[in-house]
Amino acid sequence: MALVLYNTLSRHKELFEPHTPGLVKMYVCGVTVYDLSHLGHGRAYIVWDTVRRYLVWRGYYVTYVQNFTDIDDKIIRRAQEENRDWREVVETNIKAYREDMEALNILKPDVTPRATEYLPDISAFIQGLVDKEYAYRAKGDVYYRIRKFPGYGKLSGKNPDQLRSGASTRVEEQQTAQKEDPLDFALWKDAKPGEPSFESPFGSGRPGWHIECSAMVQKCLGDSIDIHAGGEDLQFPHHENEIAQSEAMTGKPLAKYWMHNGFIRINSEKMSKSLGNFTTIRELIKHYDPMAFRLFILQTHYRAPIDFTDTALEAAAKGWETIRDALLFGEQEFSAVSSDSSLSSYRERFQEVMDDDFNTSEALALLFELAKPLVKVRNVKVHGGTVENPGALMQEWQTLKELAGVLGLIKVTNINISGPSTSSSFLKFDDDIKEQIVLRGKAKAEKNFAEADRIRNELKAQGIVLIDKKGADGKLETIWHREEDPTALSAGVH
Numbered sequence: 001m002a003l004v005l006y007n008t009l010s011r012h013k014e015l016f017e018p019h020t021p022g023l024v025k026m027y028v029c030g031v032t033v034y035d036l037s038h039l040g041h042g043r044a045y046i047v048w049d050t051v052r053r054y055l056v057w058r059g060y061y062v063t064y065v066q067n068f069t070d071i072d073d074k075i076i077r078r079a080q081e082e083n084r085d086w087r088e089v090v091e092t093n094i095k096a097y098r099e100d101m102e103a104l105n106i107l108k109p110d111v112t113p114r115a116t117e118y119l120p121d122i123s124a125f126i127q128g129l130v131d132k133e134y135a136y137r138a139k140g141d142v143y144y145r146i147r148k149f150p151g152y153g154k155l156s157g158k159n160p161d162q163l164r165s166g167a168s169t170r171v172e173e174q175q176t177a178q179k180e181d182p183l184d185f186a187l188w189k190d191a192k193p194g195e196p197s198f199e200s201p202f203g204s205g206r207p208g209w210h211i212e213c214s215a216m217v218q219k220c221l222g223d224s225i226d227i228h229a230g231g232e233d234l235q236f237p238h239h240e241n242e243i244a245q246s247e248a249m250t251g252k253p254l255a256k257y258w259m260h261n262g263f264i265r266i267n268s269e270k271m272s273k274s275l276g277n278f279t280t281i282r283e284l285i286k287h288y289d290p291m292a293f294r295l296f297i298l299q300t301h302y303r304a305p306i307d308f309t310d311t312a313l314e315a316a317a318k319g320w321e322t323i324r325d326a327l328l329f330g331e332q333e334f335s336a337v338s339s340d341s342s343l344s345s346y347r348e349r350f351q352e353v354m355d356d357d358f359n360t361s362e363a364l365a366l367l368f369e370l371a372k373p374l375v376k377v378r379n380v381k382v383h384g385g386t387v388e389n390p391g392a393l394m395q396e397w398q399t400l401k402e403l404a405g406v407l408g409l410i411k412v413t414n415i416n417i418s419g420p421s422t423s424s425s426f427l428k429f430d431d432d433i434k435e436q437i438v439l440r441g442k443a444k445a446e447k448n449f450a451e452a453d454r455i456r457n458e459l460k461a462q463g464i465v466l467i468d469k470k471g472a473d474g475k476l477e478t479i480w481h482r483e484e485d486p487t488a489l490s491a492g493v494h
Contacts, residue, residue: 001348003058003355006303008235008258009155013357018226019256024055024062025221027255029213029230029238030112032069033093034078036280037100039308040264044231046294047261047302049106049408051229054354057406065220066109067213068094070116071206076195086196100281103290105408111220115212116198122207122215123200125249126187134248138178140190140203146183149244155258156236185241187211210241217246217254228255232262262305279308291324291409292317298360298407319368323404326371329378330397333390342399346370350403363407370400433464437478440466 003016018024028048031041048066055062069075070090079086101108115122126142129135135144146152152160163183186208191197197204217225223246230239239258246254266279284293296316300306346366353362374397377388404410436455443451456466459480467479 001351001355004357005257005259006357008260009255014257016257018060019224022060024060024227025225026052026055026062026064026227026229027213027217027221027225028064028066028109028228029234030067030069031093031097032072032074033090033097034072034074035093036282037097039266039279039281039284040231041097042100042104042281042284042293043264043297043306044261045101045106046104046297046408048229048259050298050360050406051227051259051302051358052107053406053408054358058351063111063221064107064109065111065113065216067216068097068112068114069209069212070094070114071196072209096282100285103285104281104294105291105411107408113216113220115207115216118212118216118219119198119200119207121219122211123188123202125215125218125245126207126211127201128249129187129245132248134245135187136180137202138180140188140205141178141186142188142202143179143184144187144241144245145180146185146244147181149248151247152244153240155243156240158236158240185210185237187245210238211245213238214242214245214249214254217242218250223250224252225255227257227259229259229261232260235260259302261302262300265305265307267307267309288313288317289320292320294408295320295323295364298364301361302358319364320409322375323367323371323400323409325378326374326397326400327404327410329374330394330401334394334397341395342402343370343395346399346403350406354406360407363403367400367403367407367409370396370403374400433459433480437466437480441478 004013005016006012007014026048028045031037045066048064052062052064068090071086075086075089078084079089082089126135129144130137130142133145134148135142146160160183188200188202188207188211189205191204191206196206198206217228228239228242243254281293292313293316296308296313297306299316299319346369350363350366353359353366356362374393377393380386401410436459440452440455443449443455459466464480468476469479
């Protein structure tokens with residue numbers, strides 16, 4: 001079976017073939033941290049977390065990067081409205097975001113770059129565009145010439161001649177008169193009195209919204225990546241502008257596949273603060289199990305719009321109770337049995353539907369097929385009955401547990417998530433690898449060489465190769481790389 005996904009750039013489904021076989025570089029546009037995360041954020045990050053989990057289950061090594069926009073007009077305005085330091089606004093909302101994502105069982109990204117941490121890279125990127133004459137300076141600002149880039153509009157399908165200035169949801173405050181073309185967008189904004197600013201070759205100021213992602217993609221993942229993802233609203237202008245910036249700089253496609261999730265609507269209306277139907281994730285999970293919300297999101301294909309109603313969420317909550325009860329019953333009944341057997345027929349059907357552009361709706365239907373017999377037997381046992389054919393039931397439970405984990409409906413640490421293309425458990429991400437290297441170093445220092453060898457062998461089984469060498473300071477350090485990419489050495493750990 002082959003994985004196919006819908007590519008927004010081509011407007012049709014394509015066979016998924018990453019640049020390097022077995023390796024996936026994935027970048028997802030993150031939140032602007034001026035407020036608490038809302039249901040739209042919840043949908044987006046549940047979707048991309050599920051895509052990431054499935055790719056890993058499918059046997060790919062996935063490097064997942066998701067940024068924070070931590071300097072922006074909205075952040076500055078919020079800080080002014082609340083009479084707070086802008087950095088306090090940022091830190092408060094990043095902390096809240098991470099708590100919300102943890103509640104929704106969303107895995108941490110491998111890298112979470114912030115715009116303010118990559119200012120030298122952003123400045124260098126802008127300077128490169130100026131040198132290539134794709135950008136120009138206007139007083140203290142720097143703008144991108146969209147008409148110099150011949151492919152502008154290829155992602156969104158918008159024709160520059162038909163666009164109007166101010167099409168962005170983030171209205172540029174600079175006077176249009178200083179632009180060569182009203183549609184040119186800001187790469188660097190001149191400092192304004194009373195606003196935070198940073199030094200750069202273009203003077204004191206701060207980066208525009210679009211340039212940060214181009215710079216961070218290149219720094220964290222390279223010139224060309226496999227998947228670039230985000231909400232449908234980001235197609236234009238954000239992703240269109242990213243393409244213009246990055247491809248003008250490198251001459252290479254920014255991403256092979258562009259993926260976008262659909263909107264959430266509240267009782268058939270667009271969610272917005274002005275309509276009074278704006279709901280935060282943390283407000284929602286005061287009333288509903290976070291896994292019920294996750295299941296609600298996955299019941300609809302990621303590209304389709306979702307209509308959020310109390311009735312629909314209550315139905316999802318009942319569906320989650322069925323899966324949860326089946327999992328708990330199996331845990332109580334079979335967890336002591338040392339078996340790792342699952343039903344290949346269900347795993348194959350699961351892979352077949354997920355391989356078709358991540359059809360989580362059909363995948364959930366399979367989970368319910370597995371869960372309902374377990375719940376039925378549980379009810380029989382509660383009323384004094386006996387469990388018949390426990391071997392078959394155990395297989396159903398183990399299969400349910402594995403596939404529910406792929407969809408993020410239970411914690412990864414509690415399941416065997418080995419997939420059809422790999423015999424290992426969930427592949428370790430960078431933070432986990434570094435932690436294991438530190439533990440190995442402690443074991444060696446304590447002359448516990450058996451433990452040190454165990455950690456090395458465990459990492460090797462995950463495709464992680466360790467190399468011990470002396471650093472510049474003469475101390476022994478360990479560097480590592482994945483077996484498929486020995487040239488990509490990671491930073492040393494003493």
